[in-house]
Structure formats: C-alpha cells, structure tokens
Amino acid sequence: MIDSGIEQLRSMKFMVAQEYKFELKNDLSELKALNQHLNNWAEDINLPAISISRINICLDELFTNIVSYGFEDDLEHIIKFTLNADDNLLTINIEDDGIPFNPLEKIDPDFPDNVKSAIIGGLGIHIIKKLMDNVHYERKLGNKLTMKKNIQDKGGRRDSN
C-alpha cells in the first residue's frame, strides 16, 4: 500500500505543471524585470541558458510590440505573463487589455509602405516563429498570445544544442 502511494507521488511529479505568473506595466523599462522573471522561472525548472535566451528574445519582441502599439491611451496597463512547464512542453501566455492588437502582425507605422523597413519590422516576428514551435493569438476580452516550445528529453538531455 505504501509502495503504490510512493509510485503515485512519483508519477504526480510529471503531472503537476509548474506555473510561474507575473505582471509587468506597459513600459519598456520593464524589460529588465521581464528578464529577471524569466531567469527565476528558468532556475525553478532547470532550463539551460540557450533556451532562456531563445525565450527571452521572443518575449522581448512581443512585450515591446504590445507596449508600443497595443494601447491608445496614456494610462498604465498591466500585461500578464504565465510561464508553464509541463514535462517537455513549455507554454507561455501573454495577456493584455489593450486595443485589438496581434503583436505578430506588427507593421512599423512609420514606414508602412517602405518594403525595406517592413522586412526589418517583421524580423522579430520571423525569429519568434523560427524559435517557437507554435504561436497563437486570440482576442476575447483582451489580447492573448500563446507560445509553445517542446524541449527534448526532460529526464536527461534537454535542448542542449
């Protein structure tokens, strides 16, 4: 009876997802805090440095876009982050209460017709789509961006390249 209990506990370790939530103000100065939170979470789940950097660049880009283009007033808004590690799967949600805005479709407003700048503007998005397995935007009461990344071999090696 004790043995089956221990087995259950052991298997629960992989069933309980580890979730890290935090909030940032819509201000680019919060990028530092963003990095700090990401590092905290990464430490909790033993994420290697290269994965942290990859996720960091995606969050940087999305946060910057949301802050820059997602709000039409001068008020302070809260942007909510949920970082989830469930076995091999990392899921990251970013939610805000701004205007309907998909940060994946950002076009540089200064140069909407300038092809060269459009390429530069889309660079960050391109990088995100390459680094993440899956990125999805939806609009309900607010904006919600979800990114997923599967990291190999949680038991042993993990995304070490």
Next chain:
Amino acid sequence: MEILEEIQDNISIYRLKGRLDSNTSQKLEEKLFQAISDGSKRMIVDFKDLNYISSDGIRVILIAAKAIKREEGQIMFCCMRDYVKEVFEIAGLGSLLPVVAAMDDALKVF
C-alpha cells in the same frame, strides 16, 4: 549595455558589453550613426562581451550596415557568442552581414 570605443589604424572599433535589446539599442544606433555622419568609413563591432541580442539590436546592426555601405564605407562584426550568432542566422542574416570569428579577421579586411 556598455560600448567601449577605440580607434586603431583609422578604424573605429566598438566593443559591446552586456545586452543589446529595446532599451539599449538606441544608444548603439546613435553612436554608430554619429560616426557614419562624421565620415567614419571603417568600423568594427566586437561582440565578444555581448551576452544577449534581441531583434531591436539586430535591426540597429542591419541599418548601420546599410548606412555605411551607402557612404561607401565598410563595417565588420566579430567575435559573436553562439547564441548571438544563432539569432543572426535565424534572421537570415548570417551570410548577408560581414561577420567574422576573430578580431584579427576583421582587422585584416581593412
């Protein structure tokens, strides 16, 4: 991010230290564009101590490279760490930009 400047053989060398992201990219942009408008035609950006670059940083690198080319100058990028190099490659810029492994390789070009 710190930017250390030195001039060697008429080449402006910028050594970056720390993180190049939305917060710090403007500083680099101003520095490089100031140099370009002052007539600098030979530049090297040393990435050895840069441990992070975001797409805003890449943006600045890209526009600086285009700007100096327009002025018929040359800029070289060297000493990138693996992560930084990877980001450039994902961005499809690995072969488009003059990136070399070591400072010596960059100096040789001039």
